[in-house]
Amino acid sequence: xxxxxxxxxxxxxxxxxxxxxxxxxxxxxxxxxxxxxxxxxxxxxxxxxxxxxxxxxxxxxxxxxxxxxxxxxxxxxxxxxxxxxxxxxxxxxxxxxxxxxxxxxxxxxxxxxxxxxxxxxxxxxxxxxxxxxxxxxxxxxxxxxxxxxxxxxxxxxxxxxxxxxxxxxxxxxxxxxxxxxxxxxxxxxxxxxxxxxxxxxxxxxxxxxxxxxxxxxxxxxxxxxxxxxxxxxxxxxxxxxxxxxxxxxxxxxxxxxxxxxxxxxxxxxxxxxxxxxxxxxxxxxxxxxxxxxxxxxxxxxxxxxxxxxxxxxxxxxxxxxx
Amino acid sequence: xxxxxxxxxxxxxxxxxxxxxxxxxxxxxxxxxxxxxxxxxxxxxxxxxxxxxxxxxxxxxxxxxxxxxxxxxxxxxxxxxxxxxxxxxxxxxxxxxxxxxxxxxxxxxxxxxxxxxxxxxxxxxxxxxxxxxxxxxxxxxxxxxxxxxxxxxxxxxxxxxxxxxxxxxxxxxxxxxxxxxxxxxxxxxxxxxxxxxxxxxxxxxxxxxxxxxx
Numbered sequence: 001x002x003x004x005x006x007x008x009x010x011x012x013x014x015x016x017x018x019x020x021x022x023x024x025x026x027x028x029x030x031x032x033x034x035x036x037x038x039x040x041x042x043x044x045x046x047x048x049x050x051x052x053x054x055x056x057x058x059x060x061x062x063x064x065x066x067x068x069x070x071x072x073x074x075x076x077x078x079x080x081x082x083x084x085x086x087x088x089x090x091x092x093x094x095x096x097x098x099x100x101x102x103x104x105x106x107x108x109x110x111x112x113x114x115x116x117x118x119x120x121x122x123x124x125x126x127x128x129x130x131x132x133x134x135x136x137x138x139x140x141x142x143x144x145x146x147x148x149x150x151x152x153x154x155x156x157x158x159x160x161x162x163x164x165x166x167x168x169x170x171x172x173x174x175x176x177x178x179x180x181x182x183x184x185x186x187x188x189x190x191x192x193x194x195x196x197x198x199x200x201x202x203x204x205x206x207x208x209x210x211x212x213x214x215x216x217x218x219x220x221x222x223x224x225x226x227x228x229x230x231x232x233x234x235x236x237x238x239x240x241x242x243x244x245x246x247x248x249x250x251x252x253x254x255x256x257x258x259x260x261x262x263x264x265x266x267x268x269x270x271x272x273x274x275x276x277x278x279x280x281x282x283x284x285x286x287x288x289x290x291x292x293x294x295x296x297x298x299x300x301x302x303x304x305x306x307x308x309x310x311x312x313x314x315x316x317x318x319x320x321x322x
Numbered sequence: 323x324x325x326x327x328x329x330x331x332x333x334x335x336x337x338x339x340x341x342x343x344x345x346x347x348x349x350x351x352x353x354x355x356x357x358x359x360x361x362x363x364x365x366x367x368x369x370x371x372x373x374x375x376x377x378x379x380x381x382x383x384x385x386x387x388x389x390x391x392x393x394x395x396x397x398x399x400x401x402x403x404x405x406x407x408x409x410x411x412x413x414x415x416x417x418x419x420x421x422x423x424x425x426x427x428x429x430x431x432x433x434x435x436x437x438x439x440x441x442x443x444x445x446x447x448x449x450x451x452x453x454x455x456x457x458x459x460x461x462x463x464x465x466x467x468x469x470x471x472x473x474x475x476x477x478x479x480x481x482x483x484x485x486x487x488x489x490x491x492x493x494x495x496x497x498x499x500x501x502x503x504x505x506x507x508x509x510x511x512x513x514x515x516x517x518x519x520x521x522x523x524x525x526x527x528x529x530x531x532x533x534x535x536x
């Protein structure tokens with residue numbers, strides 16, 4: 001039998017003591033540095049930014065009550081954030097909450113352009129200080145036939161318009177949602193809707209005190225699923241007019257295109273005022289199911305805001321201008 | 323196993339039945355455990371609707387699968403599967419009649435006349451009704467096999483009306499209804515092809531017989 005003697009390890013392959021000690025030091029050092037770096041990032045995320053970044057769920061301070069709020073009892077936070085149309089994320093109403101969890105709302109700027117004295121870009125944190133934040137508890141009526149009562153936090157759009165300083169020739173306001181297909185999965189499918197989502201209002205509608213830009217819900221920073229960091233709320237119109245995650249506001253002298261109108265103009269008009277007498281071609285708009293209630297309730301003209309807004313449309317045929 | 327012993331065919335009916343009842347069971351369980359979300363009636367409507375279409379398509383795939391695989395005993399489950407399509411379709415209809423319209427007959431008639439997706443849905447259900455009623459062996463005998471088979475071809479039209487109903491009610495994003503539509507088209511295409519092939523074969527046979535005679 002032949003037993004092979006293991007060959008001696010050549011001295012050239014033995015790491016000198018000094019060398020391996022340095023290597024250990026280097027690894028330990030790298031670990032410390034890595035931890036420090038990670039810690040640094042962590043601090044930047046959580047401390048440095050605490051006074052500027054408004055993370056989901058953070059309390060908003062100094063909110064004032066509004067006489068425009070309804071006394072109806074608000075829909076639960078859970079239902080508002082778990083039953084919602086946000087087609088950029090999903091065409092299913094239960095899915096956007098999960099899919100929007102990691103949506104980045106900072107840094108965020110809103111471009112103001114078109115018929116303005118001076119086009120500009122406003123940072124979201126500056127926008128949030130334009131006017132005192134108000135609680136506005138509004139009825140919300142979806143074009144699909146369900147409704148909620150939502151305690152928004154926001155400020156009148158007219159405050160933002162004044163800051164934007166539009167030219168007298170401006171007759172309409174156009175809004176645009178962010179285009180971020182890496183974060184909004186359905187934006188990779190142009191067959192669903194024509195992205196980015198766009199909406200518009202007539203200048204008098206935009207200036208109306210009921211029209212707000214919402215930045216919060218239930219006294220907290222607006223959840224991503226509801227259109228953070230900045231969304232439009234026009235309570236006498238169907239919910240889809242309330243464009244979410246706004247990055248651009250333009251002033252025009254023509255009626256701007258709107259996404260659902262482009263999709264099906266016989267079903268969704270530019271105005272899209274809540275109107276129980278004007279049925280959607282495929283379903284009735286006479287009644288609605290308030291989330292949390294068993295039986296349907298009748299839908300009110302202008303979603304119950306007729307006293308405040310009916311005069312905006314006096315003399316208009318609302319069967320034609322739907 | 324192409325020929326399954328009678329014992330197994332019968333025994334297998336129990337799990338097939340229970341499995342088919344699964345969606346209804348899950349829905350009921352969720353209903354009692356706060357699992358249906360913000361708009362339970364909407365979830366019930368959609369779930370029962372989707373299972374109706376699913377069972378219609380499963381029923382329609384029994385014949386192609388049986389023919390292509392040679393698993394002839396599959397035919398023994400077709401009636402049960404078809405009746406489950408009717409069962410979910412009826413639950414779907416009841417949700418509309420009761421939870422959406424609260425038995426408002428006038429409102430429903432208005433809907434059926436004016437809302438084309440409801441017209442299509444109602445058509446789909448009414449086409450299933452005679453099939454469910456004549457599903458028993460007694461009725462097959464009474465009507466006669468050939469005529470019974472012809473009557474039960476109504477399922478093609480019921481499934482088509484169901485898919486159209488789904489397409490017409492969707493606001494945007496037609497991927498789901500189109501998936502059902504594509505499966506239905508494939509199942510109907512199989513039947514057309516099978517029918518054409520059978521015709522060509524029959525003609526050849528006839529021609530062959532004639533040559534022999536001549």
